[in-house]
Amino acid sequence: MIALTGNILLIFALLSSIVTLFFAKVPVIDGHKKYKFASLFGTFQFLFILFSYILLTYGFVISDFSLVTVWQNSEIQKPLIYKITGVWGNHEGSMLLWLLILSICLFFIIKYDKKIPKSVQLNTIAIQTSIIFAFLLFILFTSNPFALQLPIPIDGVGLNTLLQDPGLIIHPPLLYIGYVGYSVLFSYSVAIMLENKLTDNWARWIEKWAYISWIALTLGICIGSWWAYYELGWGGWWFWDPVENASLLPWITGTALIHSLLNYKSTGQHRDWTLLLSILTFSFSLIGTFLVRSGILTSVHSFASDPQRGLWILIILSFFIFFSLFIFLRNLQKDSEKKDFVFLRRGTFILINNYLLMVSVVVIFFGMMYPLLLEAITGDRITVGPKYFNIVIAPLVILIAILMPIGPNLTWKDNWTQLAVKRLMISFVITIFLIIAMQLVIYENADAFHLLLISLAIWIFIVSIVDLLPRNLSKFRIEFSELRRKNLPIIGSRITHMAFGIMIFGIIYASAYSENKDLKMNLGDKIQIDRFELQYDGFGTHIGENYDDLQINFSLIKDDKKIANMTPAKRFFRKSGDITTEASIHKYYFDHMYITVGEVQEQFIYASVSYKPFVRFIWLGGFLMAFGVLFKTLFRSKIFGTSNA
Amino acid sequence: MTNKVKRLYFYTTATLLSALAIALVLIALDENIIYFYSPSEINQSEDGTLLRVGGLVKDGSLKIGSDLGTKFIIEDNTAEVSVIYNGILPDLFREGQGIVAEGKFIDNLFIANEIVAKHDENYMPKEVYESLKNK
Numbered sequence: 001m002i003a004l005t006g007n008i009l010l011i012f013a014l015l016s017s018i019v020t021l022f023f024a025k026v027p028v029i030d031g032h033k034k035y036k037f038a039s040l041f042g043t044f045q046f047l048f049i050l051f052s053y054i055l056l057t058y059g060f061v062i063s064d065f066s067l068v069t070v071w072q073n074s075e076i077q078k079p080l081i082y083k084i085t086g087v088w089g090n091h092e093g094s095m096l097l098w099l100l101i102l103s104i105c106l107f108f109i110i111k112y113d114k115k116i117p118k119s120v121q122l123n124t125i126a127i128q129t130s131i132i133f134a135f136l137l138f139i140l141f142t143s144n145p146f147a148l149q150l151p152i153p154i155d156g157v158g159l160n161t162l163l164q165d166p167g168l169i170i171h172p173p174l175l176y177i178g179y180v181g182y183s184v185l186f187s188y189s190v191a192i193m194l195e196n197k198l199t200d201n202w203a204r205w206i207e208k209w210a211y212i213s214w215i216a217l218t219l220g221i222c223i224g225s226w227w228a229y230y231e232l233g234w235g236g237w238w239f240w241d242p243v244e245n246a247s248l249l250p251w252i253t254g255t256a257l258i259h260s261l262l263n264y265k266s267t268g269q270h271r272d273w274t275l276l277l278s279i280l281t282f283s284f285s286l287i288g289t290f291l292v293r294s295g296i297l298t299s300v301h302s303f304a305s306d307p308q309r310g311l312w313i314l315i316i317l318s319f320f321i322f323f324s325l326f327i328f329l330r331n332l333q334k335d336s337e338k339k340d341f342v343f344l345r346r347g348t349f350i351l352i353n354n355y356l357l358m359v360s361v362v363v364i365f366f367g368m369m370y371p372l373l374l375e376a377i378t379g380d381r382i383t384v385g386p387k388y389f390n391i392v393i394a395p396l397v398i399l400i401a402i403l404m405p406i407g408p409n410l411t412w413k414d415n416w417t418q419l420a421v422k423r424l425m426i427s428f429v430i431t432i433f434l435i436i437a438m439q440l441v442i443y444e445n446a447d448a449f450h451l452l453l454i455s456l457a458i459w460i461f462i463v464s465i466v467d468l469l470p471r472n473l474s475k476f477r478i479e480f481s482e483l484r485r486k487n488l489p490i491i492g493s494r495i496t497h498m499a500f501g502i503m504i505f506g507i508i509y510a511s512a513y514s515e516n517k518d519l520k521m522n523l524g525d526k527i528q529i530d531r532f533e534l535q536y537d538g539f540g541t542h543i544g545e546n547y548d549d550l551q552i553n554f555s556l557i558k559d560d561k562k563i564a565n566m567t568p569a570k571r572f573f574r575k576s577g578d579i580t581t582e583a584s585i586h587k588y589y590f591d592h593m594y595i596t597v598g599e600v601q602e603q604f605i606y607a608s609v610s611y612k613p614f615v616r617f618i619w620l621g622g623f624l625m626a627f628g629v630l631f632k633t634l635f636r637s638k639i640f641g642t643s644n645a
Numbered sequence: 646m647t648n649k650v651k652r653l654y655f656y657t658t659a660t661l662l663s664a665l666a667i668a669l670v671l672i673a674l675d676e677n678i679i680y681f682y683s684p685s686e687i688n689q690s691e692d693g694t695l696l697r698v699g700g701l702v703k704d705g706s707l708k709i710g711s712d713l714g715t716k717f718i719i720e721d722n723t724a725e726v727s728v729i730y731n732g733i734l735p736d737l738f739r740e741g742q743g744i745v746a747e748g749k750f751i752d753n754l755f756i757a758n759e760i761v762a763k764h765d766e767n768y769m770p771k772e773v774y775e776s777l778k779n780k
Contacts, residue, residue, distance in 0.1 A: 363670050381681035388677035518732050579736050598733030608733050
């Protein structure tokens with residue numbers, strides 16, 4: 001029953017999208033009617049897809065194994081939360097989630113973006129609908145989550161055990177909201193380009209979407225990195241894995257886009273570049289999906305891969321990219337007025353920002369695709385090591401870090417103001433002072449490279465704070481009320497910049513000063529690591545819902561006092577017989593003590609123990625970055641009112 | 646300076662920086678690509694180059710030594726490579742399972758510094774699958 005209903009719902013959604021396209025694009029119908037019906041059927045698409053998604057979730061919850069997808073990825077014994085979230089723990093379900101978010105976006109465009117001229121709106125709906133249409137075909141023909149099988153098996157195969165983790169609950173939806181949110185920017189941008197007479201307001205219309213997608217993508221990437229950190233048991237937070245890179249690329253272009261939009265809004269310059277960035281960002285979302293789903297790149301995210309699916313996505317991808325680039329080239333505008341070229345103003349720094357970010361995108365993309373390229377040409381099979389990425393990204397990060405805090409201090413029009421110079425000088429002095437203080441306190445000798453990066457992280461942090469100080473202390477009160485009214489969004493930006501500094505600090509500090517020991521321990525053995533001692537106390541068992549844990553007990557000792565119990569575990573899943581390693585992490589201020597266990601025998605164990613100072617700054621920074629932009633988004637709409645939103 | 650000259654400076658700098666970036670990329674790439682071989686393709690006397698070997702862990706070959714040292718054999722249908730690894734083996738490391746080891750040859754022994762066994766139980770590393778298929 002579920003299979004049949006599900007298929008019917010998807011087909012209805014497909015029909016609705018065809019009808020929407022018909023009303024949006026057929027010229028004979030009069031304007032008002034066009035808009036009314038296109039909106040109506042757009043809403044229908046959303047509803048049909050929503051119902052089919054709910055239906056699939058229901059199938060998972062009641063364990064309807066007549067559905068192949070449910071059978072392959074679920075089992076009766078699985079905890080309820082993983083039945084609900086397990087929907088996106090597999091290829092078919094996750095594509096349906098992708099589609100659902102596409103249609104939610106369409107629904108929001110129809111429902112909430114009402115101030116935008118109807119002609120632009122209609123084109124946007126049409127483009128968004130055609131993306132939905134393409135993915136509906138993809139799902140129906142290559143990845144149908146409602147595929148039926150008979151006879152009905154008694155129990156399912158079960159969820160991949162590594163996915164049975166709280167990370168699964170939030171990481172994929174956030175990442176997808178980020179990826180797919182950019183589809184709206186894509187649709188708007190193409191629609192704007194199709195419109196010949198332009199109002200300058202379009203940057204305001206699409207800004208909101210640029211922020212929301214960016215927030216979701218940032219959170220998604222952070223949570224993914226955190227998940228990999230504790231679950232994969234390697235204690236690394238970024239591996240330059242192709243799939244990670246695939247999510248980083250739209251993040252970088254999305255960041256460039258936010259800045260470029262600011263520039264356009266304030267100066268009216270670089271319209272085409274801004275539009276191109278929105279197209280590029282969604283293109284990278286699609287490329288990411290293609291790379292993951294086709295399985296052409298070896299990665300830790302290996303859903304069952306099927307070349308046919310890859311081909312489909314490649315077709316969808318090429319179509320939308322070429323279509324949008326064609327429209328882009330046809331509508332290229334010369335920057336209408338060449339203004340005076342003033343180097344030291346904010347716009348120039350945004351250009352440099354965009355330039356550096358795009359260079360990062362190119363080098364990452366190149367490193368990611370090089371193995372494919374080489375195999376196609378010479379047949380050699382290679383891996384591009386993480387070192388490559390570190391080497392090429394480091395100088396770019398250094399440049400970005402030097403310049404990033406300076407730009408916001410400048411005005412949009414003129415050269416340096418005295419205030420900016422004064423503030424930068426103050427910040428510079430504070431930074432130098434802090435670095436010297438840090439060198440005195442910390443006994444490790446930093447090498448020049450790490451020291452430089454750490455200093456730059458502090459530099460970003462300090463300038464961002466100094467920049468928030470009131471401009472004139474005697475007028476503090478007036479400034480303060482002005483600040484509240486007008487400058488709240490600016491606070492958001494500064495928080496985000498500051499958070500980037502925090503993140504860089506964490507990344508560099510944790511990579512440079514972590515201590516790691518892989519060793520064999522007998523019962524009662526004590527080891528020394530950083531300022532701590534760790535003692536192995538034996539093992540016990542713990543019964544979980546569908547697994548049994550073999551817990552290894554450690555005592556964490558500091559200054560001869562026990563401060564914590566740590567229990568890393570080997571987790572045995574009853575049904576599949578899979579074993580996973582569960583790391584134990586003890587938080588100590590901003591640091592982590594991190595233990596995983598390998599071989600466990602009667603007499604001894606193999607343990608991997610790491611102490612990672614300031615590692616929590618990485619995620620703290622990431623979340624704060626998202627928070628800053630959220631802050632900006634919320635107050636922006638409050639101040640400008642919904643009319644410009 | 647006129648606007649034109651200023652602009653010229655700006656774009657020249659950008660171009661030079663791009664060239665620098667490209668040079669850096671090529672150097673970094675040259676030093677950090679790691680070739681993959683199956684046991685039968687490999688030249689075991691090639692000492693000291695970082696590379697990856699992928700195949701199946703031979704049944705009965707795994708020996709756990711004292712102090713984390715493990716020794717095992719990676720094979721395809723025609724050739725074998727003896728591997729020594731000091732460290733904790735991944736959960737999915739089992740005899741008969743496809744794995745990829747990264748390391749260097751020293752005196753005809755492959756000293757691995759990393760063992761890659763992927764997430765999924767059914768998942769065979771792609772390179773291993775393809776090199777076995779061709780046999």
